[in-house]
Amino acid sequence: MPRKTSKRNSFFIIFSIFAISVNMRPAITSIGPMLETIREQLTLSNAQVSLLTAVPVICMGIFATMAPVLNRKFGLKHTIYAMLILIGIMTVLRGFISNFLVLIGTAFLIGIAIAVIGPLLSAMIKQYFPDRAASVIGIYSFGMGVGSAASAGLTAVFFETTGSYLFALSIWSVLALLGLVSWFLAMKGHLEIRQLDSVTVKGKRKKIKSPWKTRKAWLFLLFFGLQSSAFFSIITWLAPIAISAGMTLLQAGTLLSIMTTVQIFLNILLPLLMERFPARKFWLLLMLISGMLAVVLFWTGIHPLMWVGAFIMGIPLGGLFPVALLLPLDETKNAEEASSWTAMMQTGGFIIGGFLPLLIAVVYDGTANHNYTFGIILSLYVMMVILTFMIGNKKMYEEN
Template sequence: MSQRTLKHNTILLLVTIFIIAVNMRPAITSIGPMLDIIRDDLSLTNAKVSLLTALPVFCMGLFASFAPLLNRKLGLTRSMYLMLFVVGIMTALRGFYSNYVPLIFSAIIIGIAIAVMGPLLSAMIKQTFPERATSVIGVYSFGMGVGSSLGAGLTAIFFESTGSYPFALGIWAVLAIAAILFWRLSVQGEINLQHEEGEKAGKSNAHGASPWRKKKAWLYLLFFGLQASSFFCIITWIVPLATDAGMSLVQASTLLSVMMTLQIFLNLVFPMVYERFPNRRFWLLLFLTMGLIAFGLFWTGEYALMWVSSIFMAIPLAGLFPIALLFPLDATETPEDTNEWTAMMQTGGYLIAGFLPLLIAMVYDWTGDHHNTLLIFMGLFVSMIVLTFMIGDREQNVE
């Protein structure tokens, strides 16, 4: 194969990874702008309508461990085809059926599909780009950031243009069609996750198999859960926090848009920086400290400082997720082990992430004070600082 052909195939695969990653968020984030409209149209309680966003995140945790099993049964290539097809069909279903039961059903199934896709994609990156995995994880996280922002930002525009929230929710199925086409073009034949042979395999299996028995894997799980919680909590509650401080809904929504737009581009930049300067602890402590400063600025209630806070907040939201995705790659020798560790990390992590936004809602209902919400945010970041020292640097992870 010529160098030109190899370069073309590599670029095509990177574009495919990006498009698949884009598919892993709009079906969740598109619900947020439509929550009030769906609630009023279907005469639902706030608790019932909130399940449309909580259930997919719970399922992303509960079913992440299905990824290694499905990989063994179907192989990575066919498993990815199946999951993309499921996401597309379930998203399209929302465009035709606006009843509560189909919406809940689609939320659950989409959550399961995303749960499987994440570990499979990480394992493929580990195998296909062993020397550039950090940068490719940046493409992956960049795609997820784009997907989050598209779902949150354009769904309301689709609704205003058509007057139909089923259409605004179902239109995102086109992303799955695009991902399937690119997967077909970039992947020829079955991708088999490699196992090391001989003495190295024995060492790898002793180190990497059964991550549920590894203290390091549990630390990764907790950290991933807390950083995912911070993302979903902040995205969910930053607008109510801002309006509670006196901002108009338009101002608060713009503040969120600025934060998410900056996050998108930083999602791509930070992994490139990590590859050149791979000290995990330094970056984690820097980002977490900036997050605490951002919460302090937001607490003042001064509009100018709240805008500065949104910029500061985008930095840890963009930087923490790619590092968390790199933890299993740092700690494992084979793509199969990476798949196992990532599945475990996301299983427990997304269960935590699904619970904490609901906890904030319950605390706010009980106290009526969003200062407690900010305290919970700060508690998440302080806990991650403690975990950072327990996890250690990259060099310690691979020992």
């Protein structure tokens, strides 16, 4: 049974989830608007500069399994504190040294921090808000959307104002302070998350079934990987694509800002709609069809249609991630299973999600043609449609 929490403690827990999640994207999404600037100033290839977004995403996958290990060894409180401090310090460091290796190193460590935080927040939501998981996941996703929108839209503004891409990248470290303060307030409630290898059932120890041996968990992993690939490919490459289509850096940043602003509202709205109208397949297909339409509009290169495409693309970008996070929570019966399934899903999913934007960069270096970029992104949505039919609707469990 989840531990009882007062309304005051619940508020601080939920606010801390929001404030922490705000930190989980800016170090990655702030790179997109600066991609061409960094490439030119450091004399890099597209593949090299694309590593700045690929490396943290791949780390988010590889190191996701560290979350339960660190939670057992150091506890939830100290683990989250350490990861937020790591994100803050690494982001600040980007403002002092104009060096590709430093940027890669900070991306690597930030990726590890995000990898650890993600499964812990999902497990905390499952444990403390089992009857409101969709709503709280919506707030979690809303926080990431706010971080994404702010960094995608304002990074170019900071660069235009200061002339320094170093400042434009490092300013997002201030968000770590918000996360640390909110976590301090939440920790007054002495939160802990159970991370056990086994659970007690009717007086006997029962080993939790490994999600790695479960077909449905593999489907979730693939879906999470494809939606991550689509998200990070679009966030990374939309600004360079818009610039190549004749837009200015500020216009390209505004295009990203419109897309991520729509994403913010959908981050919280779609989980709530799915909680009220739980037809998972319908909502997924609606989002995926919207994504395919937006890709086609971007592909035209016609500026008015690209603006419309940015608005429509906010629908899948805002909805697919929270739905993917809900998949293991819907399928599992307790916080231990939810954490295990989420860690597996994010391990494989983020590895997949990190390599696709890098593949786009390699292809673009060889062809100098963004038609291949659009073809790759469109194929991701087609594969997600197929997976949607394989996953099906939410499985309902009988309470014992």
